[in-house]
Amino acid sequence: MESNSEVKDQEKLTPFDLVAFSSLGGFFFEDDLLQKTTPEDESSNKTEIELVVTTFLESSFYYGFYISEEIYKALIAINDKDKIGLVCMKFLKVLCDDIGESTANGLVMYPNFPQQVMEASDFDLFLNAIINYWSNGTLLPEYIKQKRLPLDEVHEKVKIKNVVKTDDLKAYFLKLLASKSSLTAENDKFVDFALEKGWYNEIPSEFEIPFKQLACKVAYFVMRRNLSIDKYIKTTTDILRLMAYASGGDVTLEKKIKFKSFPRRERRILIQALDNVIKSDDVKFYVELWKLAFHSLHVGEYKHTKIPEIAHKYRNENNVTTYDTQYCEAIKKQDSLKAADVLKVKPSIFARNLDKVIRDCISVNQYDNIAKVMEQFDECSLKIGTKVLLQLLSHFQRRKFLLLNEDKRANSNRLVQISGKLYSVIVPNNEVVIPEKVLNKLIEIIENSLVNQFKERHLLKGQKVFISNKVDSILLPLQLSSASTKKTLAKGSKISMLREFEEDKEKKNVLRFFVHWIGNDIDLSALILDEDFNKGVTIGFTLLRDGSYAWHSGDIVFAPGPEGASEYIDIDIEAAINNGKRYVALDVRDFTRKKFSNYDVCFGGVMIRESLQSGEIYEPSTVKYKFDLTSETISTVMFLFDLKLKEMIWIDSSLHVAGKANSLQGHSNSVRTVLQEIKMMHEYKVSIGQLVRLHAKASDSEIVDDKSKADFTVSTDDEAGLNVYDVAEINSNWI
Incomplete structure (x- = not known):
């Protein structure tokens, strides 16, 4: 299948191709x-096709x-010898x-890697x-590439099974709009494409978009067509987000915005x-932004509305x-009863302040008030969104886990995610301990509220359910805006790769990490740690090899196009x-402090091999995992690999490195701290398994241990009723 300039232009990938695959x-x-296909026996070009x-x-x-028979038949049925070549080339791309x-x-740098690095002198x-x-x-050593032994290993093939049609994509578009959390960059791009295609007309009149930022995105496309946006605007802040989006600003409203x-x-x-929808209370929450927004909207021209009066109040009063x-x-x-009495009017805000109110009861020795606060929260909990409740459940499960594991609590740090991209580490300062009895009651209230809300969905009604033990280590995908991969998982999820290491009874023993880019100086490094996360060794440009177990292919500081470079x-x-090593963390960073998002080509991944040299x-x-580096950051730790258990612990997080040398070695201590905390997350955060069990309880379904006796399965298998990688399905229907 040779290509020319015309073919290259036609084979460009679209969001359709990527999301479909x-x-x-x-x-x-x-x-x-599909409409131009003909029966096999009527094709005059059958042999050539x-x-x-x-x-x-x-x-x-x-x-x-490997390609399914369904796709094979669809390709064979295309009665156009020129068209079939273009289609196959695009699919191969x-x-x-x-x-x-x-x-x-x-x-x-070393084309005969790794043997060449092993044998080279210091x-x-x-x-x-x-x-x-x-x-x-500009100057690299010149070596003759030696002939290598052919690859003689068995590796499991990924099956591409479905013929995807436009109606399938439209249904997927609606599923994404029903998501209760942020989308991956790939899915977000697909939504943009779908809106440009006019698929907003496919949104049913009763359809609700629960994720606010996504609702405002859709509203913007509708507004540009001079149509009403009332359907998508539910709160005062929705308008502010919409104006921020239209102005190219921060939709999360965390940064200063210059409205257009x-x-x-x-x-x-x-x-x-x-x-x-305007409410004075909501304006005060973002009062400085609203002052700018009121000016941009020329609110004085609309005296027939209540907006000018509210705007005048906030412009002229210091503390409304x-x-x-x-x-x-x-x-x-620290008046906990008063706070709870006021907060129950806004249940979601109550949920976000519940921990503080409970701790205030303890701080002032008003233990009798704890039960009253929990009772008031219980009364309004059914009005709280399930996403917020699941986040709250994880929060109190973390408290309980640390309470029962004092050794881990003493050294524990709290990780705070900023803008969906960065992690900073905060060490608790004499944090008030909530008693186990109280934590158990809070967890019970939250779980009961979730079960009662899930009853309305009946997702597992009348079914016997099998839940693979693997999914208890896969966490809920609640924050995916910074995710770098197509197979997306939540940070802290553990993925067993034992099967990949023992395919066809062959025991594979080599991890080969890679990064590929076009442009400036990207560095690939690995932090190798022992059982207790101590005695770290950094393999990278400062150390190309360590003993008889780790080797780097050489640091390249410039990767000219079109081929680029790889490490x-x-x-x-x-x-x-x-x-004595147990864990390996894969780190990628730009030494020149250029953001990954500024690169046209920048990605990495991991291969599993049987031999170093074949x-x-x-x-x-x-290749078992490939991740695209597209985030607004200059560094990322993609995952932590457990060499003993053959498990990948998903990290996909960046660290702030301003003002210091931009290398993994210079930040090994902070990286190690973050890794230890994320590694613990599966112990307390809500997993897919826990979520499905709550749904099973809501549907009075039986959970079975034998997969063959199940009507519905939950696993990492593509054939499962619920696949943990199907984040669109999980976020839209299950959360």
């Missing part, structure tokens, strides 16, 4: 393409995929994109590195929607008294364990 498990066929399709199947198999195939042609490694640095990456000058027709739509004032004063005075790290698992450095069929 990664989330729907198949390839997207355009409607007109079969040859092209067979070549595509063979290429797919080489890259680690989708597969290559999923595994990072372009790494095969990337520049590598002087040669140092000299090659220093010459490369002095020349700003809205055309009169858009101002009229915004004012009409705002007049229907609102509902918030009452509970803030009560909390400040690799090999870990001999058995040798590492024998050297096969090419990059072998597509051995």
Whole structure:
């Protein structure tokens, strides 16, 4: 399948292709393409078309995929020998994109890695590195690439099974809109594309978009078409988010926003929607932003609404008294009963302040008031969204876990996620301990509220349910806006990879990490730790090898296009364990402090290999995970690998490194602290397994231990009734 400039232009990937492959498990066929198909026996080009399709199947198999009979028949039925080539090339490009195939042609400092690094003298490694640095990456050592032994390993193939049609994509679009949490970057891009295609017309009149930022995104597209946005605007703050989105600002409202000058027709739509929902209390929450927004909306021109009066009040009074004032004063005075009495009017705010109110009871020795506070919370808990309740459940389960594990509580740090991208570490300062009896009651109240709300959905009614023990280590995907992969998991989730290491009775023993990019200086590093997260060794540009178990392919400081460059790290698992090592953290960062989002090409991944030397450095069929680096950060720790248990603990988090040397070695202590905390998350955060058990209880369903006796299964298997990687389904229907 040769390509030319015309073909290259037509084979460009769209969000349709990517979402169809990664989330729907198949390839997207355009409607007109399917309509032009003909029965096999009527095709005058049958032999030539079969040859092209067979070549595509063979290429797919080489890259680690196999194509279902359904897709094969759909391709064969295309009675156009020119069109079939373009379709197959585009599908093959989708597969290559999923595994990072372009790494095969990337520049590598030591092309005979890892043997070449093993055998090189310390002087040669140092000299090659220093010459490369002095020349700003223009001078690299020249080596003849030696012939390698062919790859003789068995690796499980990924099945591409579905023929995806436009109606399937439209249904997926609505499922994404029903999500109760942030979307991945890929799905967010797909929503943008779907809106541009006009699919907002497919949204049913009674449909509600629960995630506020997503609702405002849809509202913006509707507003641009001079249509009413009332359906998507439920609160005062929704208007502020919409104005921020339209102005290219921060939709989370955490940063200062410069609102654009809205055309009169858009101002009229915004004012009409705002007049229907505006509340003075909500304005005060973002009062400084609202002062700017009122000016941008020219609210003085709309005297027939109640908006000018509210705007005048906040512009001229220093401290407008609102509902918030009452509970803030009560909390400040540690008057827990007063605070609870005020907060129950706004249940979601009560949920977010519940921990503080309970601790205030303890601080002032008013233990009798704890039961009264919990009773008031219980009375209003059914009005709290299930997402908020699940987050609250994780919070109190964490408190209970640390209370019962004093050794971990003494050294525990609290991780706070900022803007969906960064983690900072906060050490608790004499935090008040909530008694176990109180924590048990709080957890009971929250679980009962969730069960009562889940009863309305009947997702498992009348079914016998099998829950794989693997999903108890997969956490709820509640914050995915910064996720870097297509197979997305929540931070702290544990993924067993034992099956991948023992495929076809072969025992694989090598982890090969890689990063590929075009542009400046990207560094791939690995922090290798012992059982207790001590005695860390950093494999990277400062140390290319350590003993007989870890090797780096060499630091490249400039990766010119179009091929770019690649760096690799090999870990001999058995040798590492024998050297007292247990965990490996994969770190990628830009040494020049350029954000990953500014790169056209930047991704990484991990291969599992049987041998260090057999096969090419990059072998597509051995790639198990590939992640795209697209975040607004300059560094990321992708995952922590447990060498002993063959488990991957998902991290996908960046650390703030301003003002310090930009290397993993310079931040190994802070990285280690974050890793220890995230590793513990599966002990207390709500998992997919716990969520499904709550649904089973709500539906009076039986949970069975034998998968063969189940009507519904929950696992990491693509054939499961609920797949843990299907975040759209989980966020829209199960949370």
